[in-house]
Amino acid sequence: MQQPQQEMSFLNHLEILRWHIIRSIIVVAIVSLLAFFFKSYIFKYIILPHTEGKFPTYQFFCKVGRFFGTETDFCNEKLPLIIQNRTMTGQFSATLWISFWTGVVIGFPYLMYEMWKFVAPGLYDNERRLARGFIGITSLLFLIGVLFGYYIIAPLSIHFFATYSVVEGAEQMIKNEIDIASYIDMLRSSVISCGLIFELPVVIYFLAKLGVVTPSFMRKYRKHAIVLTLLLSAIITPPDVASQVIVSIPILLLYEASIFVAKYVQRKQELN
Structure with missing residues (x-):
């Protein structure tokens, strides 16, 4: 097993890191610029469909409700809310932010590639061979999230906040006229936060490599993890039990998968 590449000075590391960051920014900027030119398509088919009853998720829950003989709000043709702009630069700012986050999401595999290229020189040869797997797995997990x-x-x-009212029938007196910035912020936080949460197995892999966590440690605190998962689900979802359960299940599965990842790392280290 060959040793890592020759050590460099701190300033040399900073210089290399600077160029990795610059290349990452350039890629995100290029994708964001392309997204800006396709803003009409992105808003019409990706951002705003959540306000329509024909969105696949609403149709699915509508069919589930009808299967059990109940008619739910998911069956409405349109959500009771109006997306509005109340500032001069509101729509332009919304376009810039959506373009930027589109660049981040689409450019995520390249960002992981640049990150790996920065840390790879400090690894052994057999660890560098994991580069393709690292980029592929992190990108796949992020996409799933x-x-x-x-x-x-x-x-x-x-849907929950659009259909929620303080008093039954209050929608006639209190209309949900949502600012476009607030709507986009909720959509962005939901999507990006889930993408990052689904990177948990990758995070556990590196923590296990550093010896910070072990499989026994994760099994010992499994109950605590369940409580934290329920709390996290309550934070990122509407305050209803069904939504919290739906969100907590994949997070718990990720935690269990992370235990196997930590066990794999521990076994590899014992063999070496």
Whole structure:
């Protein structure tokens, strides 16, 4: 097993890191610029469909309700809310932010590639061979998390707050006229936070490599993890039990998968 590449000075590390960051910014900027030119398509088919009853998630829960003989708010043709702009630069700012986050999401695999290229010189040869797997796994987990946030967390949250009223029938007196910035912020936080949460197995892998966590430690505190998961689900979802259960299940599965990851790392270290 060969040793890591020759050590460099702190300033040399900073210089290399600077160029990794610059290349990452350039890629995100290019994708964001392309997204800006396709803003109409992105808003029409990706951002705003959550306000329509024909969104796949709403149709699914509508069919589930009808299967059990109940008619739910998910069956409405349109959510009772109006997206509005109340500032001069509101729509332009919304376009810039959506373009930026589109650049981050689409450019995420390249960001992981640049991060790996920065840390790879300090690893052994056999560890560098994991580069392709690292980029692929982190990108896949992030994509799954983004899709989960887009199709589960975001629609459930938007639907709940759009249909919530302080008094039954109050929608005639109090109309939900939501500022576009608030709407986009909820959509963005749901999607990006889920994308990052789904990186848990990768985080555990590196913590296990550093000896910070072990499989026995994670099994010992499994009950605590369940409580924290329920709390996290309560924070990122609407305050109803069904939504919290739907969100907590994949997070708990990720935790169990992370235990196997930590066990794999521990076994590899024992063999070496």
